[in-house]
Amino acid sequence: xxxxxxxxxSVLLLFFFVVQEAAISKINFPIAGFSLYLxxxxxxxxxxxxxxxxxxxxxxxIVLDFSPSSDSPFxxxxxxxxxxxxxxxxxxxxxxDFTERPMAFVLLVTAGATISLIIFLIIGLILGENNxxxxxxxxxxxxxxxxxxxxxxxxxxxxxxxxxLTLTSRERI
Amino acid sequence: xxxxxxxxxxxxxxxxxVTSLFLITLDLRGVNITxxxxxxxxxxxxxxxxxxxxxxxxxxxxxxxxxxxxTTKSELKELKEENAKLREKVILNDDTLGQLKKLESVLDLAxxxxxxxVSARVIGKGSSAxxxxxxxxxxxxxxxxxxxxxxxxxLGLVGVVKSTTSTSAIVLxxxxxxxxxxxxxxxxxxxxxxxxxxxxxxxxxxxxxSGTIEKxxxxxxxxxxxxxxxxxxVPVGFVKSVKNxxxxxxxEAVVSSxxxxxxxxxxxxxxxxxxxxxxxxxxxxPRPTPTKTIYVTAPPMVDTATTTGSExxx
Numbered sequence: 203x204x205x206x207x208x209x210x211x212s213v214l215l216l217f218f219f220v221v222q223e224a225a226i227s228k229i230n231f232p233i234a235g236f237s238l239y240l241x242x243x244x245x246x247x248x249x250x251x252x253x254x255x256x257x258x259x260x261x262x263x264i265v266l267d268f269s270p271s272s273d274s275p276f277x278x279x280x281x282x283x284x285x286x287x288x289x290x291x292x293x294x295x296x297x298x299d300f301t302e303r304p305m306a307f308v309l310l311v312t313a314g315a316t317i318s319l320i321i322f323l324i325i326g327l328i329l330g331e332n333n334x335x336x337x338x339x340x341x342x343x344x345x346x347x348x349x350x351x352x353x354x355x356x357x358x359x360x361x362x363x364x365x366x367l368t369l370t371s372r373e374r375i
Numbered sequence: 376x377x378x379x380x381x382x383x384x385x386x387x388x389x390x391x392x393v394t395s396l397f398l399i400t401l402d403l404r405g406v407n408i409t410x411x412x413x414x415x416x417x418x419x420x421x422x423x424x425x426x427x428x429x430x431x432x433x434x435x436x437x438x439x440x441x442x443x444x445x446t447t448k449s450e451l452k453e454l455k456e457e458n459a460k461l462r463e464k465v466i467l468n469d470d471t472l473g474q475l476k477k478l479e480s481v482l483d484l485a486x487x488x489x490x491x492x493v494s495a496r497v498i499g500k501g502s503s504a505x506x507x508x509x510x511x512x513x514x515x516x517x518x519x520x521x522x523x524x525x526x527x528x529x530l531g532l533v534g535v536v537k538s539t540t541s542t543s544a545i546v547l548x549x550x551x552x553x554x555x556x557x558x559x560x561x562x563x564x565x566x567x568x569x570x571x572x573x574x575x576x577x578x579x580x581x582x583x584x585s586g587t588i589e590k591x592x593x594x595x596x597x598x599x600x601x602x603x604x605x606x607x608x609v610p611v612g613f614v615k616s617v618k619n620x621x622x623x624x625x626x627e628a629v630v631s632s633x634x635x636x637x638x639x640x641x642x643x644x645x646x647x648x649x650x651x652x653x654x655x656x657x658x659x660x661p662r663p664t665p666t667k668t669i670y671v672t673a674p675p676m677v678d679t680a681t682t683t684g685s686e687x688x689x
Contacts, residue, residue: 223420224427227500230637252384260391267398270417270538270545271501271509273553277398284391291384322506329403333506334552334573341574342506 208324211246211258211366218242219265227271234345236355237315239246239266241350243283244290244314245361248307252291274322274331282321286314314352319343417511421498421543425513428498458646460569477622477641480529485643486606492527493518493641498547500544501634507574508551510534512642515542523604525596525645530659531633532556532596533642548636550574551615557597558611563587566597569611575637588617588628600658606648610659623685633659 222239229235233251241264247255263280266272272279293310326333333339478494485492497519499511514520514629516539526546534554537547547554554571563584571579581588592614598607612632634644 220420220423224423224499227427242675252381253387256391257390260395263395268412268416270413270420270511271499271507272413272505273507273509273547273551275399275402276412277395277402279394280398281392282393284388284425291426293544326506329399332552338552338573354648370688 205273207254207365207368212261214246214364215262215265216330216369219268223269223271227327231345231349233348234342236349236353237346238353240315240318240346241354241357242361243316244286244311244318245268245307245354245358246365247287247290248310248314248364249285250291251294252285252288254296255287255291256284257287259285259290264298267277274326275329278322278329282325286318289317290309290314300322304355305359306345308351311354311358312347312351316343316347319346384614389663393397400527411482414538417538417543417545418540419513421513421515421540422675424499424652425545428513462598477529481527481641481643481682484527484529484610485645489644490527490606490643491647491649492645493520494643495520495544496641497639501545506573507553508548508636509537510546510639510642511548511549511677512544512644514546514644515539517541519646520544520644525602525604525606525609526642526644527609528634528639531612533634533636533639535604536644547632549632550636556605556611557599559593559597560586560588560592560614560617561593562589567594567625569594575631576615576674577632579614579628579630580649581625581627584625586626588614588626590614590617592628594630602645602648606645608648610644613646 209284218239222237226236243259243266247258247262250258260280260283264277264285265274266279266283267274290310323333323343325340393570416586467541480494480496493514495512496512497510501507501509501551510533512520513528520536522536522538526533526536534546534548534551537545539545544665548572549556549569550573551571552573556569558569559566563586565583565588567579567581567586570580572578579588579594593615594603594611596607596609596611599605610633612630614628615631616629618627618629633634
C-alpha cells in the first residue's frame with residue numbers, strides 16, 4: 203500500500219464521512235437507514251491486501267468513531283473495522299480479485315455491512331450498552347443490508363475506478 | 376517472503392486491536408478525549424449540515440411521504456380542496472411555509488407553558504450505523520443552548536440536548552433506547568418512567584404499585600431538579616394500550632408520543648421555565664369534530680293559477 207494511496211483513501215473516507223453525516227442521514231429511508239460510508243469503506247477494504255485491509259479498516263473505524271451522533275465508546279468502530287478488514291483479507295486470499303466478479307463483490311460488501319452491525323451490537327452488549335429491542339435492531343440491520351445491496355451495485359464500480367487511479371504501475375501489474 | 380508478510384500483518388493486526396481496546400478503555404474510564412473530538416467534528420460538520428439541509432429538505436421526507444401514503448389517503452380530498460384555495464393566494468416557498476407553521480405551533484406550546492425558548496431548525500440526523508437516535512439543530516451555546524435542556528416540538532416533547540458547539544447542538548430523541556424520563560399521568564397523578572424503545576412506541580413503567588393506567592391517559596413530564604434535563608408539564612404522549620402481566624409488580628403500558636419524530640423540521644429548546652411549570656395547562660385537548668350545517672332554500676313558488684288565468688285571457 204503506497205503512501206499516495208493512503209492519502210487518497212483517507213481523503214475519500216473523509217469526503218464520504220461528511221456526505222454521510224450531512225446528507226445521507228437526513229433521508230428517511232424505509233425500513234432503516236443506509237450507511238454510505240460503511241458501504242464505501244467495505245468496498246475499498248475488499249480490494250486491499252491483508253496489510254492494507256487491516257490498516258485501512260482501523261483508519262476508517264477511527265473516522266467513524268468521530269461521528270458526533272455516536273453514543274458508543276471511542277475506538278469501538280476501529281476495533282470492528284479492523285476485525286472486518288482481517289476477515290476480508292482472508293477471504294480475498296481464498297477467492298481472489300473481486301473486480302472480475304461484480305456480484306460476489308456486491309454480496310461481500312453487503313455481508314460485511316451486516317456483520318459489522320452485528321459485531322457492533324455484540325460488543326455493545328459486552329460493554330453493557332442499551333441498543334433497544336432486538337426486533338428494532340434486526341430491522342435496522344436488515345434495512346441497512348437491503349440498501350447496501352441496492353446502492354453498492356452502483357457505487358462499487360465508481361470506487362474501483364477511483365482506486366485504480368492511485369495504483370502505482372507496479373501495483374497495476 | 377509470504378511468511379514474513381503474514382507475520383508483519385499479524386503483528387499489525389494485534390497492535391491495532393490492542394490500540395482499539397485501549398481507546399475503548401480510555402473512553403469508558405471517562406478520559407475527555409472523545410467528547411472534545413466529537414464536539415470538534417460537530418463544529419466542522421454543522422455549517423455543511425446547515426447548507427445541505429436547505430438542499431435536501433424536500434428529498435429527506437420523500438420516502439416517509441410514500442410510507443405514509445396509505446394513512447393520508449383519507450385526507451387527500453380535503454387537501455385537494457385546500458390546495459385549490461392555496462393556489463389563489465400568494466405563492467411562497469412551500470418549505471418555508473411548512474417550517475413557519477411548525478414554528479408557530481412550537482411557540483404556541485411554549486407560550487402556553489410559560490417557557491422561555493430558543494427555536495432552531497433541524498439540520499441533521501444521526502447515522503443508522505450508530506444505532507442511536509439523534510438530530511442536529513442549528514442553535515448552540517452562543518444562542519443559550521446547553522447540555523441537558525428540554526427540547527419540544529409542535530405537539531410535545533422531542534428529546535434532550537446531548538451536546539453543544541457554539542453554533543449547533545445534538546439532541547437525543549425520546550425514541551432512543553437509552554432515553555428515560557419521569558412522567559406523571561394527568562388523570563390520576565401517578566408517576567412512572569417512560570422508556571425509549573428505538574421506534575415510535577414507548578414503554579411506561581408505573582412506580583406506584585397501587586396506581587392504574589387507562590387507555591388514552593395523557594402523560595406529562597415530571598420535571599427534574601433545576602429543570603435539567605426536563606422541565607415539568609410538557610406533554611410527552613398518551614397510553615395506547617395497557618400491558619396486563621402478573622409477573623410485574625407495577626403496571627406497564629405501551630405509549631405513543633405526541634411528536635412525530637420522523638418529520639421534525641423545527642424545534643424549541645427550553646431555556647427556562649417560570650413559576651414551577653405549567654402544571655396541567657398543556658394537556659392536549661381532543662380536536663372537536665366538525666359539524667356540517669346544510670342550509671336548504673326552498674325554490675321560488677310559482678303561482679300556477681295566475682299564470683293559467685293570464686294565458687286564458689290572452
